[in-house]
Amino acid sequence: MSWWVCGFLLIISLDKSSASSFREADSLFSAGLYHDAQIAYEFIAFENQDNELIIANALLKKANCLKAENHSDKVFQTLSRCKIDKLDDSLKANIYFEQSLSAFNAGNFNIARKTIEPLLSLNTNREMDLASVFLCSLILDELGEWAISKNNLISYLNRDTTISQSLKDSLKNNISLIYNPDLYPRLKKIKKARLLSMILPGSGQLYSGKPWKGVVAFGLVALSGAYVYYDIVSELYLAAAVGFYLGETFYVGNVNQVNAIIIKRNQHKIDHFNVVNKSELSQFYKKISHL
């Protein structure tokens, strides 16, 4: 009996594997000691610098600590240290997902899209596939790419074998209702607005839905023109030059102003549409994930 006890004690004392280090770090995380856990995970990565798999696992867990500490902004940078090409699909998927989520939460939707796209082509389990498809749709919605978002969801339904055909049809109908092209916000085109403002000052603002700004822009350019005309007629050439300079400034300002107006208004419309979409999508996600 005593030999067994000694052997057990020896095994415990010599157990320096990464698994035991992970257990220690995990216990710190469970105890809410997030910064200590972060250091412990970094130490694991440090001790296994030749093992990309362990480094990636350690950094993923560190990312969880950062999220628990409300430092989501540091998640992307932390996971960027993983050498993705040396990892298996499951780990790759986790890293891409966390990075994309971090970018999405930070409002960097283009970066989030670039990070989530490689994930969709990976061979992952159903849970990750579903989560990544929904995150991708949320990102695409924010970018105003509703048609691609809809296709993304429908192609998921087509490949999910755990859902019955009748339920698939019903869910596809739901998606078609959520992404009804008739309900898409009518987004204004910047190029068109700029062209209009170039031809007739103020008309771009009018097209963008800001008629009063259009009136002001037109008024300023028109007044400058009238002033230049008056000065030339009165042979006040220096004053005419000043008037021309002012008029040119107002004209350029009137063209540039439509950019800011349209970006703001389009974003407002997208946000308004997506608020409704988000709640519908979350219901939809819950329904499928419980299957």
Add this chain to the structure above:
Amino acid sequence: MMLKFRILFFLLFVSFVCKAQQDSISLSKHIDFLIYLNDNGQLDDLNYQGDKLLLNKYYNNDQKDSLNFILGMINYRASKHSQSLHYLKEVTDSSIFYYKSKFYSGICQTEFHEYDSAFATIANLPTGDVELLSQLKTYELAAFSLLKRDYLGYDSLALKFNSDDSLLHSEQIILNDNQQKLRNLKRRSPLVAGTLSAIIPGLGLAYSGNNGQALAAFIRVAALGALTIEDYIKLGPENPQFIIFGSLFSFFYIGNIWGSALSVKIRYDEKIKEIDHNVMVGLRIPIDHFFR
């Protein structure tokens, strides 16, 4: 029975020694870990881990000195001067890093314009018979005196400049040049600058050394003046256009005078700042060279 008991005791002893070794990872490994964190840009984690290690009661003073020094230098290289100073100040005089820590502490203190503290930090350093160290100390103290504008203190220290080291010698010459520039720097008269700008718009700015601004001010005021004259001649003094341009001209003309008077002080402060910056850069070069 006795043999079995001995083997059992030996195995138990070995197991506990192994466990104890595992718990107290060597300091060198921890330092490697700190360097790893720094290499990966995890400065927050590095300081957090460093503070934890410093609280470890199993480390002796020498080991804590080493830790403080390494943390101080890493933070210094990352331009975190406040953190750097916090660690470097803790290095004790028994450490081999004591001198280096003190010199770099002095540099960190100058970053916060704490020139008196920086002077005191270096002044108390015993240099013994090491000539180069003594010269380095004199040079640093002279630079701090210059930053404090203590010219008498600087003069007495500069008399001791006698370095055989070519780099330190050239830095001493540059410091002397900066000292000359500071002493010769005269603040020009705001009254003269204002008067010149009243006579010819922008001339006061040129007098204070802002030639580009002077030209811009002249063109601005002259153009408005020409407009006002044109309106006065062609439209008469009661015409609203003349009144508008006349008012604008007056506004810019007075502004140009006021700006010229102010620019004298601004220009003077800029020059002082530039010389101080050069002195502060010069503080680092011989220290980096000496302790390389």
